[in-house]
Amino acid sequence: MDLQFSDDxxxxxxxxxxWLREHAPTEQRPHDRQALREYDLAxxxxxxxxxxxxxxxxxxxxxxxxxxxxxxxxxxxxxxxxLPGIDASFVGLNHAGPTLMARxxxxxxxxxxxxxxxxxxxxxxxxxxxxxxxxxASLSTRAVVDGDELVISGQKIWTSFADxxxxxxxxxxxxxxxxxxxxxxxxxxxxxxxxxxxxxxxTMDGDREFCEVFYDEVRIPMTNVVGRLNEGWGVAxxxxxxxxxxxxxxxxxxxAKTVEDLIEAARWRTGPDGRRPAxxxxxxxRRLATGRAEVxxxxxxxxxxxxxxxxxxxxxxxGSIIKLYYSELAQRxxxxxxxxxxxxxxxxxxxxxxxGWSGHYLYSYSLSIAGGTSEIQRNIIGERVLGxxx
Amino acid sequence: xxxxxxxxxxxxxQGDARRRTxxxxxxxxxxxxxxxxxxxxxxEERGGVGYGMAEEALxxxxxxRHLAPGPFLACTLGARVALxxxxxxxxxxxxxxxITVGLAQARGAAFEVGDLVSGTFDLMDAVDVSHVVxxxxxxxxxxxxxxxxxxxQLPCIDPAVSLGRVHVEQAPAIVHAxxxxxxxxxxxSVLAAAMLAGIGxxxxxxxxxxxxNREQFGKPIGVHQAVKHRCADMAMRAEAATSQVMxxxxxxxxxxxxxxxxxxxxxxxxxxxxxxxxGLNIQIHGGMxxxxxxxxxxxxxRAHVLDRMLENKQQHMARLIDLPAAQ
Numbered sequence: 001m002d003l004q005f006s007d008d009x010x011x012x013x014x015x016x017x018x019w020l021r022e023h024a025p026t027e028q029r030p031h032d033r034q035a036l037r038e039y040d041l042a043x044x045x046x047x048x049x050x051x052x053x054x055x056x057x058x059x060x061x062x063x064x065x066x067x068x069x070x071x072x073x074x075x076x077x078x079x080x081x082x083l084p085g086i087d088a089s090f091v092g093l094n095h096a097g098p099t100l101m102a103r104x105x106x107x108x109x110x111x112x113x114x115x116x117x118x119x120x121x122x123x124x125x126x127x128x129x130x131x132x133x134x135x136x137a138s139l140s141t142r143a144v145v146d147g148d149e150l151v152i153s154g155q156k157i158w159t160s161f162a163d164x165x166x167x168x169x170x171x172x173x174x175x176x177x178x179x180x181x182x183x184x185x186x187x188x189x190x191x192x193x194x195x196x197x198x199x200x201x202x203t204m205d206g207d208r209e210f211c212e213v214f215y216d217e218v219r220i221p222m223t224n225v226v227g228r229l230n231e232g233w234g235v236a237x238x239x240x241x242x243x244x245x246x247x248x249x250x251x252x253x254x255x256a257k258t259v260e261d262l263i264e265a266a267r268w269r270t271g272p273d274g275r276r277p278a279x280x281x282x283x284x285x286r287r288l289a290t291g292r293a294e295v296x297x298x299x300x301x302x303x304x305x306x307x308x309x310x311x312x313x314x315x316x317x318x319g320s321i322i323k324l325y326y327s328e329l330a331q332r333x334x335x336x337x338x339x340x341x342x343x344x345x346x347x348x349x350x351x352x353x354x355x356g357w358s359g360h361y362l363y364s365y366s367l368s369i370a371g372g373t374s375e376i377q378r379n380i381i382g383e384r385v386l387g388x389x390x
Numbered sequence: 391x392x393x394x395x396x397x398x399x400x401x402x403x404q405g406d407a408r409r410r411t412x413x414x415x416x417x418x419x420x421x422x423x424x425x426x427x428x429x430x431x432x433x434e435e436r437g438g439v440g441y442g443m444a445e446e447a448l449x450x451x452x453x454x455r456h457l458a459p460g461p462f463l464a465c466t467l468g469a470r471v472a473l474x475x476x477x478x479x480x481x482x483x484x485x486x487x488x489i490t491v492g493l494a495q496a497r498g499a500a501f502e503v504g505d506l507v508s509g510t511f512d513l514m515d516a517v518d519v520s521h522v523v524x525x526x527x528x529x530x531x532x533x534x535x536x537x538x539x540x541x542x543q544l545p546c547i548d549p550a551v552s553l554g555r556v557h558v559e560q561a562p563a564i565v566h567a568x569x570x571x572x573x574x575x576x577x578x579s580v581l582a583a584a585m586l587a588g589i590g591x592x593x594x595x596x597x598x599x600x601x602x603n604r605e606q607f608g609k610p611i612g613v614h615q616a617v618k619h620r621c622a623d624m625a626m627r628a629e630a631a632t633s634q635v636m637x638x639x640x641x642x643x644x645x646x647x648x649x650x651x652x653x654x655x656x657x658x659x660x661x662x663x664x665x666x667x668x669g670l671n672i673q674i675h676g677g678m679x680x681x682x683x684x685x686x687x688x689x690x691x692r693a694h695v696l697d698r699m700l701e702n703k704q705q706h707m708a709r710l711i712d713l714p715a716a717q
Contacts, residue, residue: 004644260715279711289658289707296655296716297630300637304629321629324622375615381625382618386598389613 037164040088044119079253092116092123124165126156143172162211186232188224205362317384334364396456423487443639447584454588459550461515464493468523475565492516513554531563548691583660590628590663593671631663654710664693
């Protein structure tokens with residue numbers, strides 16, 4: 001680990017900061033789903049035009065090809081300015097795109113990668129099913145080969161942005177007689193194909209980002225299969241490994257900013273005794289101090305992880321330690337935020353709005369579930385890091 | 391190499407090295423001195439090895455991991471205080487292992503540390519030493535042990551640490567250094583945190599090995615999530631502690647403006663890892679973990695000693711909340 005940035009990196013940071021200040025959207029992110037899609041894609045397009053799109057993508061795919069340190073700097077500056085994430089582009093940039101780079105044919109790459117970077121398309125992820133959550137490999141959405149097409153029937157769930165997506169990275173059961181990891185295929189699904197029905201799911205924070213997706217004899221050309229038929233599990237795993245890399249820095253920087261905002265708020269908000277500011281309350285002050293210490297440790301772990309990635313080439317199962325630590329820490333911090341709000345916490349403010357802490361508090365319950373539950377992360381740490389028996 | 395040497399010293403086949411204050415004899419101490427252990431981060435031209443805090447923190451993590459008893463921290467800080475005050479001969483004597491130094495830390499807020507030292511002090515590993523280094527956030531001083539008179543000796547919860555208490559009025563210091571000089575308090579805090587991180591890692595590993603080997607109901611207890619998930623939590627806390635200790639060490643090496651913030655964060659997070667993991671390790675070992683014979687309790691006890699060393703967690707948290715945000 002090295003905290004000292006080279007002159008090049010310092011220069012890079014200045015460049016990033018200047019560019020972000022001049023080009024980042026200043027309007028509030030809209031609520032309407034279609035408008036939100038356009039907002040996110042426009043911001044992605046701006047990044048593309050400025051030469052910043054795909055910060056972690058290699059240059060051979062027209063990405064920025066930044067070093068790990070530079071990616072870290074990008075996310076640190078991005079987070080410090082409190083900019084909205086490009087959520088509609090998230091799956092394309094961080095899941096589907098990297099998977100295509102690793103496993104797709106040249107033709108598939110040339111069709112699909114450039115539009116992701118340019119902000120032309122939205123991708124979504126069709127992995128989880130009602131019967132296949134933590135046990136993803138037990139998925140049962142069926143794919144039957146019919147000539148040069150796959151015919152797909154079944155259901156996916158927890159699909160963010162399915163309602164406004166153009167493409168989906170879809171996992172299907174193509175050989176029901178094979179052992180469960182061996183009969184899965186990873187396929188590119190055009191979300192405008194007949195037979196697809198998308199129903200939004202309202203979550204406990206009032207958001208409608210998740211959807212259920214139903215497939216009724218949906219026909220997908222065989223040329224959309226990535227990797228080979230029945231070898232989709234390995235293809236999917238290359239996606240999950242990418243998920244726990246540097247993109248996580250942004251969440252960590254945002255959490256650090258939240259703690260600082262909270263300390264500021266605790267100085268002027270009335271505390272639980274109804275007289276003094278919240279920060280004068282010993283318990284709240286201790287929890288805020290702990291928050292500062294633990295967010296610092298989260299950053300230190302991120303730096304250590306990035307330095308390990310730089311030497312080993314991939315983040316490894318240690319990524320689960322950071323994910324677990326972040327999820328639990330973020331929940332403690334948003335719970336603290338909610339308590340600092342006092343009775344104002346009952347006033348619901350969406351997490352997309354300024355000071356949307358009550359919304360963030362509700363949202364924080366998803367953090368230990370999404371992207372692999374904390375229980376699954378603990379299994380991974382226990383078995384793959386510590387070597388405990390299964 | 392330090393790890394191997396400490397392992398050899400602490401696992402001497404008699405099994406009680408971790409229970410005795412005198413487990414490391416003078417010859418062993420001289421060997422550590424010869425390896426430069428008490429001046430790893432001091433410049434070579436002043437008798438040190440010329441490494442940074444990062445390397446020193448790695449050494450102290452091993453000292454913590456192996457529960458090595460003795461005034462490692464006080465000698466390291468004492469040499470630095472001696473050099474800061476121009477007492478070069480004294481520094482050399484510490485660095486070569488010729489003399490050893492105990493640690494004194496102030497109790498309460500009514501103390502003075504300057505040319506003269508006044509107040510009530512807790513003493514750690516300050517028996518059979520010729521000198522004592524007083525380390526506070528506001529300054530440090532190196533004193534002759536006899537200047538403290540006759541401290542009261544108290545039984546310590548950790549059998550390998552000697553604990554004393556003394557009250558002095560205007561006792562003379564040989565040299566003293568102000569709070570900001572050379573960041574002595576922060577260096578000491580990070581090194582204490584490094585030892586705590588070492589304890590967090592050692593107990594994580596002990597619990598994991600036990601989870602693999604101990605069988606009940608016909609299978610290793612580590613297959614159960616009740617055990618496995620506790621081990622995973624231990625891994626998480628140890629990773630957080632070690633990462634933050636290294637971050638703070640580098641912050642001191644590089645003179646980052648937020649080095650005080652990073653130091654306090656390291657002490658808080660490492661204290662949780664050391665005490666938390668040591669406690670869970672006892673639980674996972676069941677009845678054996680509660681016995682004096684098993685080493686599990688020794689890690690917990692040392693973790694509590696280190697948590698109180700150079701200000702406790704609450705004091706570091708109070709400081710942390712008053713500081714400006716991290717850089």
